[in-house]
Amino acid sequence: MNPIRVLLADDHTVLRLGLRAFLEEQTSLAVRVVGEASGGQEAVALAQSLHPDVLMLDLSMPGMGGLEATIELRRLEPRLRILILTQHAEAIYMRRLLEAGANGYLLKSARGDELLCALRAVAEGGTYMEPTLAGQLMAHPEHSGDDTATSAEEAYARLTQRERQVLKLIAEGMSNKEIASALDVALKTVMTHRVNLMDKLDIHNHARLVQFSIKVGLLPMA
Amino acid sequence: MLGRNKDPPCSVALMPEPMHLPLGRRPGLRGSLYHRALLFALLGGGCLVGAVLASTHSAELFAASQRDSTLCRAIAERRPMDSLCPTCHGTTASAGHAFAGPVQTPLPALAAREAKAESLQPEIGLQRHMATVGAAFVPLFLIFVGLSVRSVVRPVVRLTRAVREAEATGLPLQVPEFGADEVGELAHALSRWHARRLESLAETAQHRAALDREVILHEQELSIEQQRRALLRRVLSAQEEERRRIARDLHDTVAQDLAALRLEIERLSRQPMAPAIAARLRTLEEQTQAMHATARRILLDLRPLVLDDMGFLPALQWHLERVAREQSIRGQLCVDGDEAPLDRETSVTLFRIFQEALQNVVRHASADHVLVTVAFGKDSVALTVEDDGVGFAPEEPGSARALQQHLGLCGMRERAQLLCGTLEIDAKPGQGTTIHVVAPLSQDAKESPS
Numbered sequence: 001m002n003p004i005r006v007l008l009a010d011d012h013t014v015l016r017l018g019l020r021a022f023l024e025e026q027t028s029l030a031v032r033v034v035g036e037a038s039g040g041q042e043a044v045a046l047a048q049s050l051h052p053d054v055l056m057l058d059l060s061m062p063g064m065g066g067l068e069a070t071i072e073l074r075r076l077e078p079r080l081r082i083l084i085l086t087q088h089a090e091a092i093y094m095r096r097l098l099e100a101g102a103n104g105y106l107l108k109s110a111r112g113d114e115l116l117c118a119l120r121a122v123a124e125g126g127t128y129m130e131p132t133l134a135g136q137l138m139a140h141p142e143h144s145g146d147d148t149a150t151s152a153e154e155a156y157a158r159l160t161q162r163e164r165q166v167l168k169l170i171a172e173g174m175s176n177k178e179i180a181s182a183l184d185v186a187l188k189t190v191m192t193h194r195v196n197l198m199d200k201l202d203i204h205n206h207a208r209l210v211q212f213s214i215k216v217g218l219l220p221m222a
Numbered sequence: 223m224l225g226r227n228k229d230p231p232c233s234v235a236l237m238p239e240p241m242h243l244p245l246g247r248r249p250g251l252r253g254s255l256y257h258r259a260l261l262f263a264l265l266g267g268g269c270l271v272g273a274v275l276a277s278t279h280s281a282e283l284f285a286a287s288q289r290d291s292t293l294c295r296a297i298a299e300r301r302p303m304d305s306l307c308p309t310c311h312g313t314t315a316s317a318g319h320a321f322a323g324p325v326q327t328p329l330p331a332l333a334a335r336e337a338k339a340e341s342l343q344p345e346i347g348l349q350r351h352m353a354t355v356g357a358a359f360v361p362l363f364l365i366f367v368g369l370s371v372r373s374v375v376r377p378v379v380r381l382t383r384a385v386r387e388a389e390a391t392g393l394p395l396q397v398p399e400f401g402a403d404e405v406g407e408l409a410h411a412l413s414r415w416h417a418r419r420l421e422s423l424a425e426t427a428q429h430r431a432a433l434d435r436e437v438i439l440h441e442q443e444l445s446i447e448q449q450r451r452a453l454l455r456r457v458l459s460a461q462e463e464e465r466r467r468i469a470r471d472l473h474d475t476v477a478q479d480l481a482a483l484r485l486e487i488e489r490l491s492r493q494p495m496a497p498a499i500a501a502r503l504r505t506l507e508e509q510t511q512a513m514h515a516t517a518r519r520i521l522l523d524l525r526p527l528v529l530d531d532m533g534f535l536p537a538l539q540w541h542l543e544r545v546a547r548e549q550s551i552r553g554q555l556c557v558d559g560d561e562a563p564l565d566r567e568t569s570v571t572l573f574r575i576f577q578e579a580l581q582n583v584v585r586h587a588s589a590d591h592v593l594v595t596v597a598f599g600k601d602s603v604a605l606t607v608e609d610d611g612v613g614f615a616p617e618e619p620g621s622a623r624a625l626q627q628h629l630g631l632c633g634m635r636e637r638a639q640l641l642c643g644t645l646e647i648d649a650k651p652g653q654g655t656t657i658h659v660v661a662p663l664s665q666d667a668k669e670s671p672s
């Protein structure tokens with residue numbers, strides 16, 4: 001099997017050299033480091049001239065950062081695989097980078113075997129997500145715009161009677177405290193229903209809650 | 223007559239010059255006979271209001287009269303008048319009048335006028351009559367008229383001079399002794415008038431000075447408050463800038479170094495070595511890992527890089543998730559309206575307010591849920607942080623106690639005010655707490671991620 005040809009892009013020289021040494025020393029995966037870049041601009045240029053299989057790309061670099069480089073390279077080198085290697089341990093960064101066309105997202109705090117695992121997955125055409133961040137992404141999936149009418153019905157079917165009551169009152173414009181006194185329950189109860197129903201419906205926006213309520217017939221047409 | 227005036231007069235417009243109207247201008251008016259009249263006019267509400275005080279037509283004496291136009295303007299503008307009165311010189315020529323009247327405004331005016339040949343009708347008649355009586359009577363008559371003219375003009379001229387002097391010097395009016403006739407009455411009234419005017423002038427000056435002092439004090443206070451705000455804004459923005467720089471530095475240097483160090487240790491531990499050393503290396507690696515985590519926590523506490531890299535809403539979401547995860551609170555972020563870009567100051571300030579509010583929820587509320595809403599309006603953005611915790615009784619903002627121990631809420635309010643925004647606290651014991659901030663959207667806001 002041909003070794004995976006890797007281009008390293010990181011402005012932190014010590015880390016870059018350490019990474020290169022690590023990749024060349026290890027024996028479990030055939031890897032060849034074909035070049036090193038210390039910034040986004042250089043990474044874009046080298047990726048175009050060296051045609052590596054995988055670009056291991058840092059995010060924060062002076063000048064062009066990893067996000068811009070990813071967007072640029074997606075356009076210029078559609079077949080290049082991009083593995084982000086970064087310190088940013090926030091799910092939002094991973095989401096942005098994957099949206100921009102990166103194939104993998106790995107933290108610099110990852111252990112060596114994780115690193116090789118990610119490299120292999122990305123080189124083979126898969127996607128690698130940092131496990132802890134992937135968990136956060138799952139917990140808060142980005143709502144994917146307006147769902148179809150049938151899925152609105154389905155989602156509505158999943159709500160409990162109480163949640164529907166609360167939804168109706170929210171859609172009518174009541175505050176949580178008003179709902180609590182209208183239903184004669186504790187504020188905490190209302191909040192629980194509210195958070196639950198919004199998560200179930202995956203709607204985090206008042207206007208869309210109103211739309212939804214109209215769609216399922218909770219509210220009359222305006 | 224003048225004694226009826228209740229309010230002290232404040233200004234006197236004086237027209238003491240005898241007026242010499244060219245007789246030739248009007249056909250039918252010839253001769254050198256003077257008709258004299260005193261005209262006292264009082265200005266009320268922009269028009270001349272007064273009563274005829276002295277007139278050659280006795281029927282008009284003390285009749286109420288109202289005249290605006292020329293005389294009125296002249297008095298208002300305080301200049302001598304030299305024009306024809308339309309009433310007298312229009313259709314029917316009539317006598318000169320003296321006006322005086324009740325003063326309803328603090329700005330009456332006095333006009334003294336010696337008119338000439340304006341109401342000459344009687345004299346012209348007389349002249350014709352005299353011509354028929356005979357030339358011998360004419361000189362006699364002229365002497366008589368001349369004397370009577372003098373007897374009226376003299377006192378008026380003296381009075382005028384006295385009034386002028388008083389005006390120029392600001393001293394009380396020294397009235398010459400005129401006797402008990404109308405001119406004498408008038409002189410006394412004038413002097414009372416003038417005295418009261420001087421009093422009222424002094425009083426006004428006192429009021430003015432007091433007012434001026436107050437205005438100056440107020441302006442000083444205002445500018446101190448403005449300076450305080452400006453200073454606070456600069457301190458805060460310098461602080462934010464420094465935090466941002468340190469966080470970046472930590473991120474780019476220490477944290478990276480530690481990551482590199484850890485990788486190096488891991489590389490080393492892959493070499494064949496004695497088990498004891500391998501164990502030591504493992505410990506070292508774990509310590510480095512922990513240090514890396516600490517460095518990242520510190521830099522994120524200093525300034526979340528998400529805020530600069532990704533913008534306000536992602537930073538809000540990120541922080542809410544972070545706190546919710548660590549504190550086992552359920553947090554939810556709702557965004558309403560059309561998301562508008564926030565300028566850097568607004569997003570940093572709102573973020574800091576949000577952090578402080580969330581910290582209060584964690585420290586004081588014992589809440590299960592915290593609901594965060596960002597609502598974008600046409601030209602404002604509203605941030606609401608609502609928890610279902612124990613609530614509290616808010617103190618007066620800025621009260622001594624509130625300032626002594628609790629800086630959180632005050633700081634939030636200050637920051638909101640720096641954005642020209644408002645902050646409301648809706649809290650009652652047992653009913654949760656809601657913090658509501660509204661900030662204007664600046665016109666040229668640009669999201670500027672670095």
Ligand SMILES: Nc1ncnc2c1ncn2[C@@H]1O[C@H](COP(=O)(O)OP(=O)(O)OP(=O)(O)O)[C@@H](O)[C@H]1O
Pocket residue numbers: 582583585586587609611612613614627628629630631632654655
């Ligand atoms: N969300 C909340 N739930 C319940 N009580 C609260 C909440 N927010 C504030 N309080 C009450 O209001 C007081 C004032 O809050 P503030 O943030 O001004 O000061 P602090 O949190 O006590 O101190 P710090 O200056 O460190 O913020 C708190 O001590 C607490 O009693």
Ligand SMILES: [Mg+2]
Pocket residue numbers: 578581582629630631
């Ligand atoms: Mg506080």
